[in-house]
Amino acid sequence: MRWRGALLAAGTALLLLAGCSEIPTSGPVRDGATQVPDEPAIVFLPNPPANGAKPADIVSGFLQAGAGSDFSVARQYLTKDFAADWNPGAGVIVHDKPLKVVQQGAQDVQVDVPTVATVKSNGAYTPSAVAQTLGFRLQQVSGQWRISDAPPGIVLAQTVFERTYKPQALDFFDPAFRRLVPDVRWFAIRANSARTVARALLAGPAGPLTGGIVASAFPDGTKLESAGTASDGTVTIAVTVPGRQPSKQVTDRMQQQLLRSLQLQTVGSLRLLVNGEVAPTAPLLQVQGAVQAPVVYADGRFGTAQSTGSVSEDSVLGKGVASQKPTAVTVSARQRLAAVRTRAGQVAVVTPGSARVLDPRTGLSAPTLDQRGWTYSVPTEDPNGLIAISVSPTRQIVDLGATTDLGGTRVTAIEASPDGTRMLVLGQRANGDQTAYVAGIVRDGRGAPTGLTTDVYPLGVPSGTAIDATWVDDADVAILARAADGTDSVTTQQLGGLTTPAGRLSNAESIVGTSSKSDLRARDNTGNVLEPSASVTVWQNLFPNTVDVSVLAVQR
Numbered sequence: 001m002r003w004r005g006a007l008l009a010a011g012t013a014l015l016l017l018a019g020c021s022e023i024p025t026s027g028p029v030r031d032g033a034t035q036v037p038d039e040p041a042i043v044f045l046p047n048p049p050a051n052g053a054k055p056a057d058i059v060s061g062f063l064q065a066g067a068g069s070d071f072s073v074a075r076q077y078l079t080k081d082f083a084a085d086w087n088p089g090a091g092v093i094v095h096d097k098p099l100k101v102v103q104q105g106a107q108d109v110q111v112d113v114p115t116v117a118t119v120k121s122n123g124a125y126t127p128s129a130v131a132q133t134l135g136f137r138l139q140q141v142s143g144q145w146r147i148s149d150a151p152p153g154i155v156l157a158q159t160v161f162e163r164t165y166k167p168q169a170l171d172f173f174d175p176a177f178r179r180l181v182p183d184v185r186w187f188a189i190r191a192n193s194a195r196t197v198a199r200a201l202l203a204g205p206a207g208p209l210t211g212g213i214v215a216s217a218f219p220d221g222t223k224l225e226s227a228g229t230a231s232d233g234t235v236t237i238a239v240t241v242p243g244r245q246p247s248k249q250v251t252d253r254m255q256q257q258l259l260r261s262l263q264l265q266t267v268g269s270l271r272l273l274v275n276g277e278v279a280p281t282a283p284l285l286q287v288q289g290a291v292q293a294p295v296v297y298a299d300g301r302f303g304t305a306q307s308t309g310s311v312s313e314d315s316v317l318g319k320g321v322a323s324q325k326p327t328a329v330t331v332s333a334r335q336r337l338a339a340v341r342t343r344a345g346q347v348a349v350v351t352p353g354s355a356r357v358l359d360p361r362t363g364l365s366a367p368t369l370d371q372r373g374w375t376y377s378v379p380t381e382d383p384n385g386l387i388a389i390s391v392s393p394t395r396q397i398v399d400l401g402a403t404t405d406l407g408g409t410r411v412t413a414i415e416a417s418p419d420g421t422r423m424l425v426l427g428q429r430a431n432g433d434q435t436a437y438v439a440g441i442v443r444d445g446r447g448a449p450t451g452l453t454t455d456v457y458p459l460g461v462p463s464g465t466a467i468d469a470t471w472v473d474d475a476d477v478a479i480l481a482r483a484a485d486g487t488d489s490v491t492t493q494q495l496g497g498l499t500t501p502a503g504r505l506s507n508a509e510s511i512v513g514t515s516s517k518s519d520l521r522a523r524d525n526t527g528n529v530l531e532p533s534a535s536v537t538v539w540q541n542l543f544p545n546t547v548d549v550s551v552l553a554v555q556r
Contacts, residue, residue, distance in 0.1 A: 044067050044068050046061075046064060046065035046066075046067065046068040046073040046074065047061060047064075047065070047073070048073055048076045049061060049076055049077050049144065049145075049146070051144065052144070053144075053145060054103070054145065055103055055106075055107065055108075055109050055136075055138045055145050056101050056102070056103045056109055058077055058109075058138060058145045058146065058147060059077075059101055059109045059111060059136045059138075059147065060099075060101055061077055062074055062077035062078070062136075062147055062150070063099065063111070063154075063155050065077065066088065066154035066155060066156065067154070067156055067160050067164065070190075071088045074088065074154075077146060077147055078146055078147045078148075078150070079139060079141055079146045079147065079148045080141075081148075082146075082147060082148050082149060082150070086150065086152065087152040087153070088152075088153065088154050089121055089153075090121050090152030090153040091118060091119055091120050091121050091152070091153035091154075092118070092119040092153060092154055092155070092156055092161065092165070092186075093113055093115055093118055093132060093134075093153065093154075093155045093156075094115065094116050094117040094118065094119065094156055094157075094158050094161045095113050095114050095115055095116060095155065095156075095157060095158065096114060096116045096157070096158045097114040099111055099112065099113055099114075099155070100112040107137055107138050107139060108135065108136065108137055108138070109135075109136040109138065110133060110134070110135055110136075111133070111134045111135075111136065111155075112131060112132075112133050113131060113132045113133070113134060113155060114131050115128050115129070115130060115131055115132050116128065116129070116158055117158075117161075119161075119165070119186050120206070121153075122185065122200060122203060122206055123168070123185025123186050123187050123200060123206075124185060124186075124206040124207055124496060125167075125184070125185070125186045125496045125497060126207075126458070126496075127458055127460060134150070134151050134155070135151070136149065136150045137149035137150075162498070164188060164189055164190070165186045165187065165188055165189065166186065166187065166189050167184050167185070167186055167494060167496070167497045167498075168184070168185055168186070168187050168193075168196075168197060168261070168263075169182035169183065169184050169185075169260070169261065169475060170182070170183045170184075170185055170197065170200055170201050170205075170257075170261045171183070171201075171256075171257050171260035171261045172204075172205050172209065172214035172215060172216050172257065173214060173215045173216065173217065173253065173257070174214060174215070174371070174419050174420060174421050175212065175213075175214070175215050175421075175443065175447070176372075176447070177215065177217075177253060178371070179371075179419040179420075179474075180256065180257070180260055180285060180419075180474075181209065181214045181417075181419050181421050181474060182260075182474055182475040182495075183205050183206060183207075183209050183214070183496070184475060184494055184495055184496035184497050185200055185206070185496065186496075186497075187200075192227070193229075193262075194227040194228060194229050194235050194237065194262060195224070195227040195228075197261050197262055198224050198227045198237050198239075198258065198261075198262075199224050199227075201216075201218070201257060201258070201261050202218050202222050202223070202224055202239070204216060206496075207455050207456075207457065207496070208422065208438065208439055208440040208453045208455045208456055208457055209421070209422075209440055210440075210455070211440070211442070211453065212442075212443075213421050213422070213440035213441065213442070213453065214421055216257065217246075217250050217251075217253030217254045217256075217257055218239070218241070218254055218257070219241055219242060219243070219246075220242075221241075221242040222239050222240070222241050222242070223239060223240045224237070224238075224239055225238040225239060225240055225273075226238045233269060234268070234269055234270070234271055235258075235262055235264065235269060235270050235271070236270075236271040236272075236273070237258060237270070237271070237272050237273070238272075238273040238276075239254075239272075239273070239274055239275075240274075240275055241274055241275055245274065245275055245277065246274060248279075248280055251272065251274055251279035251280065251282065252279075252280075252282035252283065253282075254272060254274070254279070254282075255267070255270055255272050255279060255281070255282035256282055256283075256284070256285040258270055258272065259282075259284060259285075260285070266284070267281050267282060267283065267284050268281070292514045292515070292519050292555055293305065294512075294521055294529055294542070294549075294552060294553075295314070295329075295331060295552075295553040295555055296311060296529070296547065296549045296550075296551060296552055296553060297321065297322065297326050297329060297549070297550050297551035297553070298311050298527070298547055298548055298549045298550055298551075299311065299548065300322055301313050301318065301322055302314055302317070302318045302319075302321040302322045302326070302329070302553075303318050305529065305542075305543060305547050305549065306547075307543060307546065308546065309543065309546030309547055310547075311547070314331075316333075316336055316352050317331065317336065317337075317338050317350050317351075317352065320338070320350040320351070320352075320353070320354065320355040321338050321340055321350050321355070323355055324340045324342045324343075324348050324350065324355055325342060325343040326340045326341060326342060326343070326550075326551050327341050327342070327343060327345075327366075327550075327551060328340070328341040328366030328367065328510075328551060329341075329551055329553040329554070330366075330367060330368050330369040330415075330553065330554040330555075330556060331369075331553050331554070331555055331556065332369055332371075332555075332556040333555070334556075335369075335371075335373055335556075336351060336352055337349065337350070337351055337369065337373060337391075338350040338369075338553075339367040339368065339369040339375040339377075340355075340367070341364060341365075341366050341367055342357065344362065345362040345363050345364055346359060346360050346361065346362060346364065347359035347361075347364050347367045347375065347377040347389075349375055349389065349391050351391060351392075358375070358377075358389045358391070358395070358397070359377040359387065359389065361377075361379055361385070363379050363380050363381060364377055364378065364379055364380065365377075365378050365379070365380050365411050365412070365413060365414060366413060366414075368414050368415045368416045368423075368554070369416065369554075369556055370416040370417075370420035370441065370449075370556075371416075371418075371419065371420030371556065372390075372420055372447050373390055373391070373392050374388045374389065374390050374448070374449055375388070375389045375390070376388050376389075376400075376414060376416065376423070376449075377389065378406065378411050378414060379411070380410060380411050380412075381409070381410060381411075382411075383405055383406035383407055383408055383409065383410070383411050383427060384401045384404075384405045384406070385401055386400040386401055386404055386406060386414075387399055387400060387401070388400055388448070388449045390448070396448070398448060398449060398450070400449065400450070400451050400452070403442075403450060403451030403452075404451040404452045406425050406427060406452075407425070407427060407429075407435055407437075408427040408428050408429040408430070408435050409427075409428060409429060409430045410427055410428040411425070411426075411427045412426040412427055412428060412434075412466060412467075412468070412469070413425075413426040413468050413469045413470075414426075415469065415470055415471055415554065416441065416556075417438075417471055417474065418471055418473065418474055418514075418515055418556060419474050420441070421440060421441060422438050422439065422440050422441060423438065423439050423440075423441055423452055424436075424437075424438050424469055424470070424471060424477055425437055425438070425439065425452075426461075426466055426468070426469040426479065428466075434461040434465070434466045434481075435461070436458075436459035436460075436461050436466065436469060436479060437456040437457060437458050437459055438456060438457040438459065438477065438495055439452035439453045439454075439455075439456045439457075440452065440453035440455070441453075457495045457496060459477065459479065459493055460491070460493060460499045461479060461481065462479060462481035462483075462489055462491050463481070463483060463484075464481045464482050464483040464484055465481060465482045466479055466480070466481045467480045467481060467482055467488070467508065467509065467510075467511075468480045468508075468509075468510045468511045469511070470511050470512050470513040470520075470554065471513045472492055472513045472516075472517055472520055473513070473515055473516050473517060474515075475494055475495055476492050476493065476494050476495070476517070477492065477493055477495065477513075478490055478491065478492045478493075478502060478511055478513060478520060479491055479493070479511075480508055480510070480511040480522060482508075487504060487506070488504065488505045488506060488507070488508045489501065489502075489503070489504050489505075490502040490503055490504075490505070490511065490520075490522070490532075490539075492517075492520075502520070502532060502536060503532050503533070503536050503537050503538055503539050504537065504538055504539070505522060505524070505530055505538065505539035506524065507524045507525045507526070508522045508523070508524050508525075508530070509522075509523055509524060509525050510522065510523045510552055512552045512553070512554050512555075513554075514554070514555040514556075515555075519555075520532060521542065521552060522539060522552075523549055523551075523552040526548075527547070527548035527549045527550065528541045528542075528543070528549070529541070529542040529543055529547065529549055529552060530542060
């Protein structure tokens with residue numbers, strides 16, 4: 001076979017059944033290749049079926065051919081009738097170890113896939129440790145074995161998947177249309193980006209964001225007519241919308257979703273046609289603010305930590321928070337509100353001129369606060385005891401335990417997302433295993449929380465003991481864990497994406513994010529505030545020998 005000769009000539013080991021043949025090259029990208037920025041070019045050379053190949057070899061070749069730039073070679077492994085029916089776009093199974101191909105009788109082949117993730121047809125990525133078994137039926141065509149039945153979709157090795165697919169955030173609005181919420185999908189690099197993204201955006205959110213957790217400016221029934229990118233980089237999207245011509249407010253929101261989803265930097269880079277009419281240019285919605293200084297409780301004062309070693313007291317909430325002698329704080333300057341766990345282990349809410357205990361239970365996890373003024377509180381040893389509390393305009397307490405069990409036997413941490421649409425949960429099962437996920441926050445028509453979605457984003461937990469978790473930004477979370485040797489490490493994970501190491505530190509007790517990766521910080525057991533170094537391999541003290549911090553606050 002020609003790919004085998006090429007690989008052996010280059011001195012490269014061939015991994016059969018790894019999803020494709022991969023050939024690094026420094027030359028130009030040839031037909032059927034994908035060039036990844038800052039990576040060596042890789043050329044995929046799928047082979048047509050060899051004469052006389054056995055059923056197991058036909059299936060192996062078919063799986064390898066699924067990594068080509070198109071699926072024309074892969075279809076050569078199929079019978080004519082099945083080639084017309086097979087749908088490679090139905091999804092991707094990603095594996096990290098060689099596949100096991102076993103012939104079952106004369107016409108059947110079974111393939112065991114050591115799965116690490118699956119990708120649906122809409123690009124939604126889900127980590128999975130559940131191995132899958134795929135069945136293939138073959139028949140002879142003019143004396144040659146061909147596949148007459150196979151599962152839809154393709155199978156790719158993890159290394160190949162990460163080089164040929166890329167994550168793309170589709171942006172929807174929170175239900176109040178105040179902030180954009182990213183919904184990360186994975187699309188083939190070879191695909192028409194503008195068309196792929198626009199079509200997926202119009203199809204709506206996926207997973208835990210469905211069912212009203214987020215909103216779209218595009219009405220149901222909106223159809224994509226065309227999508228393309230001009231030589232000057234301008235993207236033109238044409239859609240038809242049922243019913244009346246949308247208002248400028250609606251077309252502005254449509255453009256804001258498209259601008260962010262298409263990763264366009266200027267409003268002039270997008271031209272939107274709605275029912276044949278060019279929509280007026282919309283303002284670019286700014287979501288991320290400037291890097292925020294850490295807000296802390298230290299030496300009996302609550303406010304912003306200064307590099308000089310002092311704390312600049314918060315003029316609105318500082319005295320009220322400090323009066324509770326907090327052990328955990330989430331503060332929202334915009335809402336002039338703070339949720340506090342007191343030294344007694346209860347939860348208090350602080351507003352200008354007022355500080356009162358609203359959850360008198362003890363042994364509570366650190367409370368969290370969303371963008372609508374709701375504080376969430378749960379006992380560490382009772383995952384079914386989640387409640388939501390509001391103090392504006394009147395005091396309300398919603399028992400979420402009737403609809404929501406956070407799972408496991410112990411709650412380590414909960415934290416609402418910066419946009420208020422999702423909840424991060426870190427806990428422990430009865431057998432000691434860690435559990436971590438993100439669920440959508442379900443609300444009624446007035447915006448009051450009624451529970452969490454059962455559909456979740458599962459999160460990978462580092463080996464060892466998970467200590468704390470936080471939101472890095474609207475799309476990523478971070479988990480702080482301690483290994484058996486006492487070493488602490490941080491990993492970040494994109495929801496619907498991959499896990500990335502984020503450095504090591506020592507004796508950490510909590511980790512806090514605000515709105516960007518630049519604001520990710522931790523506190524150690526001696527009161528130091530730590531942040532990732534430029535190399536992101538180790539964390540360093542933000543205020544060496546100056547500020548002795550008792551609590552590092554989450555800022556919302």
